[in-house]
Amino acid sequence: MDEAACKGMDTRIFFPGSEGEHSNFDAMAICSGCPVQAECLEAGLWEAQGVWGMTSERQRRKIRKGRRDLEAPIVWNFQKGRAAQ
Ligand code: SF4
Numbered sequence: 001m002d003e004a005a006c007k008g009m010d011t012r013i014f015f016p017g018s019e020g021e022h023s024n025f026d027a028m029a030i031c032s033g034c035p036v037q038a039e040c041l042e043a044g045l046w047e048a049q050g051v052w053g054m055t056s057e058r059q060r061r062k063i064r065k066g067r068r069d070l071e072a073p074i075v076w077n078f079q080k081g082r083a084a085q
Contacts, residue, residue, distance in 0.1 A: 015050045027051035046060035 031054035044052025
């Protein structure tokens with residue numbers, strides 16, 4: 001990703017908490033103007049640590065959960081009046 005806003009930067013900025021110098025907001029401020037944000041998020045969606053595509057670990061967990069829910073859509077059982085199991 002040659003156009004990445006973080007190209008050439010110290011990657012520790014994107015892994016806040018390890019040394020207490022940075023916060024997620026420092027990284028996200030850089031990400032906010034990045035033209036490859038979407039690609040970065042896809043690349044880092046399953047990463048357990050760091051800021052990827054302007055998302056925190058917690059935000060990526062929510063995105064993954066949302067996608068899992070979409071992959072297993074609720075099928076409504078009209079006869080029983082509840083979601084089919
Ligand atoms: S979105 Fe990804 S590629 Fe862009 S600045 Fe943030 S960490 Fe770097």
